Amino acid sequence: MHRLGISVYPEKSSKEEIYNYLTLASHYGFTRIFTCLLSVTKSADEMMQDFTEFMNQAHQLGFEVAVDTNPEVFKKLNASYNNLEPFARMGVDILRLDGSFGTAQDIEITHNPYHIKIEFNGSVDQGAGLMVEHGANREQMTICHNFYPERYSGLDWDLFNKLNKHWKSYNFTTAAFVSSNAPDTHGPWNVFCGLPTVEIMRGLPIDLQARYYLATGLVDDIIIGNAFATEEELKALSEVEFDCISLKIDEEVSMTDVDRAIVYDYFPHWDRHDHSSYFLRSSMVRLQYKDTSIPPVPYKQDHFKKGDILIVNDNLAHYRGELEIALRDIPNDGERNCVGHVKEEELMLLDYIQPGAYFKMLK
Incomplete structure (x- = not known):
């Protein structure tokens, strides 16, 4: 099950600002919070008082709260791996x-009697899998990646996926950070370039960042790393499809009402199990439009390119109405109308649509 989350840093904002943000995020279905104790400079008593009040508010709104800690925070609060x-x-x-705290101690902390989940850093291999093999309580373990405030320092995409495959081999729940593009956002440190996990996500629309993570099938929870995201961004994330890959497209001016019905209204589109390397094929839609004329529309290019949205026309009547998405250059032989194009920054999503997988186009 996928969940959406936000991050808040109580020492950086007023209680009113934070509570309003929690309330808004709750309205849009967010159920996770990440916060950080590493950057808090208050005394132990003040920290305990402030964060206890914060936790109570968050729980009343239905949030589960994760706090970032290290051995120094434990020492400050008079806690330990076994307390x-x-x-x-x-x-x-x-x-x-x-x-x-060390392997044996990290194993012991997963057996804490308070049923507090222990979250390990997913961006490096701290040996969480090895801990499970040596007695750690997997039911109280979870994985969350780092975020990266410094531009160009975020995780490599291939490494991110390699690590997540490793975590999923142990059936861990995984989480990763996306970044708000709102002005004047902040994190725990005084660096203001966004807070994504993966570098190539920095600056992309926030819903597209999430759709890339979801397309891999390796990320469960998606958390906004910086605060405060706009209401538009919260809404955009809340509308992301969790159970299929969705694509935003640019329409051709020649797109007809029939084309729009085929592209947007037919669901589910799914690529055939007998997959072609030339295009994705949503074949079942043609049964609905087999008796509907789809006249050929001239197209200025002699080849279709990766990401072109194609509909078979009257010149190939047996397949008329089939929706296809080009995966490589294909000669334009007059049998398909190009009705739109997957947006440039979304083309990589096509690589994650496997044979039989559902997909949809977004208006």
Whole structure:
């Protein structure tokens, strides 16, 4: 099951701003919160008071809260790997370990009696899989990637997927960060270039970042790393399809009402199991339009390119109405009308539509 999350940094904003943000995110179906104790400079007593109040508000709105910690935070709160009572008193649901106590101690902390989940860093291999093999409680373990404030420092996309395949081999729940593109956002540190996990996601529309993560089939929870995202961004994430790959397209001016019905209204589109390397084929739609004339429309290019949205026309009547998406250059032989194009920044999504997989186009 996929969940959406936000990040808040109580020492950076007023209580009113934070509560309003939590309320808005809750309205759009967000159920996770990430927050950070590493950057808090207040005394232990003040930290305990402020974050306990924050946790209570978050729980009332239905959120599960993860806090980023390290051994120094434990020491400050008079906690230890075998004594999480201060965090339990605070109301923490998930303890993210930014650093290790050692393998034996990290195994022991997963057996804590407060049922606080222990979250390990997914962007490096801290040995969470090895811990499971040596007695760690997998039911109280979860994985969350880092975010990267510094431009160009985010994870490589291929490494991100390699790591997630590793975590999924142990059946861990995984989480990763997307980044708001709103002006004047912040994180725990004074760096303001967004907070994504993967570098190539920095600056992309926030819903597209999420759709890339979901397309891999390796990311469960998606968390906005910086605060505060706009309501438009929260809404956009809340509308992302979790169960199929969705694509935004640019329409051709020649697109007809019949074309729009085939592209947008027919669902589910799914690529044939007998997959072609030349195009994705949504074949069942043609049964609905087999008796509908689709006149050929001249197209200025002699070849279709990757991402072109094609509909078979009257010149190939047996397949008339079939929707296809080009995966490579294909000669324009007059049998297909080009009705639109997958947006340039979304083309990589096509690589994740496997034979038999559902997909849809977004208006």
